Amino acid sequence: MKIDMGLIGSSAFGCGPASAGAEAVGFDGVWASESVTDAFLQSQAALMATKDINVGTAIAVAFARNPMSTAYLAWELAAMSGGRFTLGLGSQVRAHVERRFSMPWDSPIARMREFLQALDAIFTSWREGTRLDYQGQYYQHTLMSPVFTPHHHEHRIPTMIAAVGAKMTELGGELCDGLLLHGMTTTAYLDEVTLPALERGLATSGRKRSDVELYVPLFMVMGDTEEEITERAHNAREQIAFYASTPAYRPILESVGYGGLQPELQAMSRQGRWSEMGEQIDDTLLHEIALVGSPEDMPRLCRERYAGRLDRVSSYYPWPGNDPDRLHEIIAGFADTTERNL
Numbered sequence: 001m002k003i004d005m006g007l008i009g010s011s012a013f014g015c016g017p018a019s020a021g022a023e024a025v026g027f028d029g030v031w032a033s034e035s036v037t038d039a040f041l042q043s044q045a046a047l048m049a050t051k052d053i054n055v056g057t058a059i060a061v062a063f064a065r066n067p068m069s070t071a072y073l074a075w076e077l078a079a080m081s082g083g084r085f086t087l088g089l090g091s092q093v094r095a096h097v098e099r100r101f102s103m104p105w106d107s108p109i110a111r112m113r114e115f116l117q118a119l120d121a122i123f124t125s126w127r128e129g130t131r132l133d134y135q136g137q138y139y140q141h142t143l144m145s146p147v148f149t150p151h152h153h154e155h156r157i158p159t160m161i162a163a164v165g166a167k168m169t170e171l172g173g174e175l176c177d178g179l180l181l182h183g184m185t186t187t188a189y190l191d192e193v194t195l196p197a198l199e200r201g202l203a204t205s206g207r208k209r210s211d212v213e214l215y216v217p218l219f220m221v222m223g224d225t226e227e228e229i230t231e232r233a234h235n236a237r238e239q240i241a242f243y244a245s246t247p248a249y250r251p252i253l254e255s256v257g258y259g260g261l262q263p264e265l266q267a268m269s270r271q272g273r274w275s276e277m278g279e280q281i282d283d284t285l286l287h288e289i290a291l292v293g294s295p296e297d298m299p300r301l302c303r304e305r306y307a308g309r310l311d312r313v314s315s316y317y318p319w320p321g322n323d324p325d326r327l328h329e330i331i332a333g334f335a336d337t338t339e340r341n342l
Helices: 012-025 039-048 067-081 094-100 108-128 166-175 187-205 226-244 247-254 261-270 274-280 283-289 295-306 324-336
Strands: 002-006 029-032 054-057 085-090 159-163 178-181 213-218 220-222 291-293 312-315
Touching (some): 002 324, 029 039, 085 178, 108 159, 159 166, 187 247, 213 295, 220 295, 226 261, 247 261
Parallel strands (some): 029 054, 213 312
């Protein structure tokens, strides 16, 4: 199992030093997130500051862009890094696509399928010099003259998509190199929904489980004292409650017998009772979703829960940052994790 670091909430300016530090202590990769700045700017800064580790977007919002603009960015990042870049895309949700980005939203599965197919057509045109002729319902790319064709390179650009539901997961298994799963999940949901949907997608494309990677930013609730763990568990309860108030996550709650909690939390959110919502996440539900313990416990806890299920993980929350030697030893512990089932 590979251990990565998420650059959640980082500015592009801060991504370089953070990524260099992650590489120095032994992380396998870093992931840029599109929250307060552009994920591709973060990725460029991370790639320029590192030499060996993988850098990816988790996520870049696909529907805020078009396949051509996305292809140019990914192509250049792969070229400048010697092939260390992974393109991770997500659909986001309707409200953000329409009201924040002022872009169209409909049929996200079908639109994402076309987005991925259009990307493949563009990359093939650039790599092989063939005529670009992609014509779908949502995207049409039929013009590519030599003056606008980027410099040739042979670096493959792995593509991953974010998925929670079965249909998007199945699409990832069919067309992508991996899936960016959400930390708001359970082993029951992985076993009953995610992994079977992945296998259906893989069967469609004639591939096997070892052909794709599953990545999750896990809720790692870490502390060196009971007081620290209690405080950070409180923060995790509030974050879990925030996600659990959204109908899209109800199936995850249902996987462990908490489906009825979702409408209760949704009602509380509409009433503005944000500070009370975390109190509804009891210890049982917290431990179904989060890993709780000291930083040194995390490799073992990941191994016990996710060996054979996940391929790459990161912590949703920060690691202890004032002792690089300590963090290096913790990160090294993930290398002993049992390899995934092939």
